[in-house]
Amino acid sequence: MIVDIPLPWLTPPLSLNDRRNRWSNARLVKDVRASAYILAKSHRLHAGGPWPKITVTLHYAPQVSRVRDSDNLVATEKPLVDGLVDAGVVRDDDTSQVIRNPAVIHPATGQKGRLWLTVQIHDEPQSEVAS
Numbered sequence: 219m220i221v222d223i224p225l226p227w228l229t230p231p232l233s234l235n236d237r238r239n240r241w242s243n244a245r246l247v248k249d250v251r252a253s254a255y256i257l258a259k260s261h262r263l264h265a266g267g268p269w270p271k272i273t274v275t276l277h278y279a280p281q282v283s284r285v286r287d288s289d290n291l292v293a294t295e296k297p298l299v300d301g302l303v304d305a306g307v308v309r310d311d312d313t314s315q316v317i318r319n320p321a322v323i324h325p326a327t328g329q330k331g332r333l334w335l336t337v338q339i340h341d342e343p344q345s346e347v348a349s
Contacts (some may be wrong), residue, residue: 221342223257225298225333230278247297254301254335263337264306272308274299275319281337283326291321298335308336318334 231246238246258264276295280286295318299311307316 221261221263221337221339223261223335223337225257225335226253227333228268228331229280230294230333232290232297233290234293235290245278251297251301251304252295254298255304258302258305258307263302263339266341267339269308269314269338269339269341270272271308271317272302273319273340275298275336276321277324277334277336278321278334279324280326281331286323288321288323291323294319294333295321302337307339
């Protein structure tokens with residue numbers, strides 16, 4: 219099963235290049251994690267779970283075209299995955315249970331930017347799941 223979850227931000231809320239103080243950053247991480255929890259529950263990803271393995275891919279379609287580094291999206295992806303764990307989609311976010319695809323930055327649309335998380339649920343036993 220593959221589910222695309224629209225995220226509520228126009229741009230990534232967190233980046234590895236952020237220079238916020240640690241308190242502001244911690245508040246944002248908490249908000250992103252809580253949002254992922256709520257979205258996972260509303261999409262019923264936890265139903266039948268926790269699942270043995272999931273694959274996640276963070277997508278970003280920016281409004282304007284400029285050079286971007288997809289590695290910076292890891293700062294947003296990590297609390298999103300933590301929120302999936304909190305929601306009971308998987309037991310833990312270790313590599314045996316969560317496959318993280320590199321973030322995808324789509325071509326600029328000229329429209330409002332958007333982010334979404336693609337979650338693929340693998341319901342077969344872990345030993346039989348191909349990475």
